[in-house]
Amino acid sequence: MHSPASPFAAARSHMVDSQVRPNKVTDPRIIAAMRALPRETFVPAGASALAYADEDVPLGNGRVLLEPMVVARMVQLAAIEPGQSVLVIAAGTGYAAALLAACGATVTAVEDDQSLLAIARIALAGISGVRLIEAPLAEGCAQSGPYDVVFLDGAAETMPDAWAAQVKPRGGRFVGIQANAGRVSQAVSGALSGSKLALLPRFDCATPKLPGFRAAAGFVF
Numbered sequence: 157m158h159s160p161a162s163p164f165a166a167a168r169s170h171m172v173d174s175q176v177r178p179n180k181v182t183d184p185r186i187i188a189a190m191r192a193l194p195r196e197t198f199v200p201a202g203a204s205a206l207a208y209a210d211e212d213v214p215l216g217n218g219r220v221l222l223e224p225m226v227v228a229r230m231v232q233l234a235a236i237e238p239g240q241s242v243l244v245i246a247a248g249t250g251y252a253a254a255l256l257a258a259c260g261a262t263v264t265a266v267e268d269d270q271s272l273l274a275i276a277r278i279a280l281a282g283i284s285g286v287r288l289i290e291a292p293l294a295e296g297c298a299q300s301g302p303y304d305v306v307f308l309d310g311a312a313e314t315m316p317d318a319w320a321a322q323v324k325p326r327g328g329r330f331v332g333i334q335a336n337a338g339r340v341s342q343a344v345s346g347a348l349s350g351s352k353l354a355l356l357p358r359f360d361c362a363t364p365k366l367p368g369f370r371a372a373a374g375f376v377f
Contacts, residue, residue: 164196167208171195171224175210181228185236189258190228195221197279198249200271217269218367219248222309226333226343226361227252230307233331233345233358236261240304243322245332246293246366250276250286252309257285264300266291293368296322308332311341311361312369320353330355335365 196204206213212220238260244253247265257263263286294316301322311333331345341363346355
């Protein structure tokens with residue numbers, strides 16, 4: 157007799173072997189964590205059938221759980237070393253934060269959506285290394301910074317100065333998704349240059365923009 161978890165265990169294995177490993181994800185910590193973490197607990201009730209699909213999972217209010225390949229490659233870009241500090245902005249239901257913790261990071265995860273926080277508190281219960289904070293996304297969590305990595309778990313057209321200010325000036329780095337008006341979004345990573353982020357595109361993705369982080373409309377000539 158199969159246990160209730162068996163279908164999800166098979167789906168996790170298939171996700172890793174068909175979506176993650178063929179897409180340049182080679183870090184064994186990430187692969188092992190994605191085989192073990194119950195992704196179905198990081199989605200709203202009734203959406204568990206979508207948890208392992210090769211696409212973003214809608215979470216409501218314009219938010220998504222990033223598709224497996226995208227979040228895996230982003231975590232790999234973060235190049236976590238054990239014991240490093242990570243700030244996750246727009247942590248959503250906590251899946252990326254859990255992956256980063258599995259790589260050995262000490263994670264501060266910031267979220268301001270009450271429905272997502274409710275899911276994250278349950279999904280992250282028992283996962284060590286993650287501290288969930290309710291705070292405005294644009295502010296981050298300066299009191300615990302600066303961080304070795306600031307990780308944006310979503311796409312934004314504008315990157316607030318507060319995020320750059322929380323990246324360690326020496327050896328710190330930023331990983332996120334740069335949304336571009338009218339063009340494909342790109343996962344980016346980089347470090348501080350002076351007081352600003354110097355970011356390089358790493359790969360294309362189709363992640364929707366986070367509400368509230370669109371560039372102000374301007375004139376086009």
